Amino acid sequence: MQEHDVIIIGGGPGGLSTALHLVRDFPDFLPRILILEKAHYPRPKLCAGGLVIDAEIILQRLGLDVSEVPHVDADNIHFDFEARGLKISIPHRHALRVIRRDEFDNWLAGKAKGRGIEIREGVKVKKITPEADNVRIETDQETFCARVVVGADGSNGVTRRSVFPNALVHTARALEVLTPTTPKAIGSGRRREGAYFDFFPVHTNIAGYVWNFPTQLHGEPMRCWGIYDTNMLANEKRPQLKAPLASEMARFGYNLEDYEIKGHPIRWFSPQNQMSVPRVLLVGDAAGADPFLGEGISIALGYGALAALEIGEAFQQNEFSFNGYRNRVLRSALGQVLIARWFIAHVVYPLKWKWFQILVWRILKPIVVLIAWIFVLNWGKRMPSTP
Ligand SMILES: Cc1cc2nc3c(=O)[nH]c(=O)nc-3n(C[C@H](O)[C@H](O)[C@H](O)COP(=O)(O)OP(=O)(O)OC[C@H]3O[C@@H](n4cnc5c(N)ncnc54)[C@H](O)[C@@H]3O)c2cc1C
Numbered sequence: 001m002q003e004h005d006v007i008i009i010g011g012g013p014g015g016l017s018t019a020l021h022l023v024r025d026f027p028d029f030l031p032r033i034l035i036l037e038k039a040h041y042p043r044p045k046l047c048a049g050g051l052v053i054d055a056e057i058i059l060q061r062l063g064l065d066v067s068e069v070p071h072v073d074a075d076n077i078h079f080d081f082e083a084r085g086l087k088i089s090i091p092h093r094h095a096l097r098v099i100r101r102d103e104f105d106n107w108l109a110g111k112a113k114g115r116g117i118e119i120r121e122g123v124k125v126k127k128i129t130p131e132a133d134n135v136r137i138e139t140d141q142e143t144f145c146a147r148v149v150v151g152a153d154g155s156n157g158v159t160r161r162s163v164f165p166n167a168l169v170h171t172a173r174a175l176e177v178l179t180p181t182t183p184k185a186i187g188s189g190r191r192r193e194g195a196y197f198d199f200f201p202v203h204t205n206i207a208g209y210v211w212n213f214p215t216q217l218h219g220e221p222m223r224c225w226g227i228y229d230t231n232m233l234a235n236e237k238r239p240q241l242k243a244p245l246a247s248e249m250a251r252f253g254y255n256l257e258d259y260e261i262k263g264h265p266i267r268w269f270s271p272q273n274q275m276s277v278p279r280v281l282l283v284g285d286a287a288g289a290d291p292f293l294g295e296g297i298s299i300a301l302g303y304g305a306l307a308a309l310e311i312g313e314a315f316q317q318n319e320f321s322f323n324g325y326r327n328r329v330l331r332s333a334l335g336q337v338l339i340a341r342w343f344i345a346h347v348v349y350p351l352k353w354k355w356f357q358i359l360v361w362r363i364l365k366p367i368v369v370l371i372a373w374i375f376v377l378n379w380g381k382r383m384p385s386t387p
Pocket residue numbers: 009010011012013014015036037038039045046047048049050051052123124125126152153154155157158174175176226263264265266283284285286289294295296297298300
């Protein structure tokens with residue numbers, strides 16, 4: 001049985017960020033970390049790839065420049081109700097950078113490997129069993145043993161299911177479609193650079209929005225469309241997601257039926273979510289993504305910074321209960337933004353009447369922009385940088 005100090009299960013943004021922060025903050029961990037990733041990079045990951053400013057800040061603080069990854073920048077973000085609403089732009093920079101996840105995760109994994117972090121690809125973890133002095137990790141190949149395990153294996157991850165088999169899980173649904181860009185889709189002039197969120201499906205019991213981002217595939221300009229539903233308003237009969245997505249695409253001259261639709265769940269954050277047991281921590285979607293927008297890349301990168309501090313201190317004190325991890329997350333800038341977004345989701349979605357949505361997105365614009373600036377964005381620079 002192979003023994004390690006820290007085994008990270010999953011090499012997406014959450015797992016890679018945890019490893020990169022650990023070796024930055026506690027360099028002697030370098031030979032003591034192993035990442036187990038079930039796929040081989042570059043591997044597909046269903047995601048619209050929108051990176052908010054906080055993702056870039058966290059990466060910069062790790063000495064990484066995400067502009068090395070192929071990307072398309074959106075100059076502004078529109079939050080609309082039925083195609084009209086408010087526009088957010090950030091002076092002298094893009095509002096949203098859009099990457100493809102196969103390229104981004106491959107790049108980030110390459111940076112981790114470049115810093116000497118060992119990643120074992122093609123190893124699927126089957127079961128995690130915390131024991132008194134270590135954690136047993138059974139995979140489709142061999143069994144590993146670690147003093148600490150980080151569950152960074154996403155929304156459907158085996159780590160969370162192994163350590164919290166009966167926990168209540170809040171899961172959103174998301175569908176995504178990629179289309180070529182046509183003149184009708186991109187409009188003219190600056191509209192081409194916009195990323196759009198439209199909350200028109202809310203009054204039909206879909207607690208979410210339809211999105212439309214610029215993106216690229218192998219250098220060709222494309223549009224990424226999708227629909228997100230927290231399931232907060234769903235009773236036993238969940239509303240169909242395809243119809244509102246089809247109607248949004250039809251507005252731009254696309255027929256949804258002509259394209260491949262893919263879906264994936266997103267596990268979202270609630271202040272009650274459990275995040276650790278002795279010797280095991282969760283990060284990223286395994287711990288909980290943003291409930292309001294389903295944004296999870298910057299969030300996963302942020303969890304990594306906090307998990308690294310928690311692990312470094314645990315080894316220094318030889319105390320692995322991780323009792324304080326959830327509080328560390330909730331008290332951090334990341335936790336505060338997650339709580340704020342959880343609260344916003346619980347206000348904006350249940351108050352689903354048209355007049356309320358029009359009030360929020362079209363009439364209360366300055367207040368909403370201020371709330372977004374304070375509570376939704378700009379948390380990355382308030383994260384701890386080094387211990
Ligand atoms: C349709 C859709 C659109 C989205 N759009 C956006 C967006 O525009 N912007 C944004 O910020 N977020 C977006 N998200 C959310 C974002 O994709 C996730 O929040 C983010 O990927 C979470 O990162 P993570 O590292 O926690 O998990 P993941 O990215 O899911 O990584 C988990 C890793 O673990 C590996 N793994 C899983 N199980 C095992 C196992 N048993 N053994 C070994 N390895 C395993 C997987 O292969 C994967 O590499 C979107 C999600 C969806 C579904």
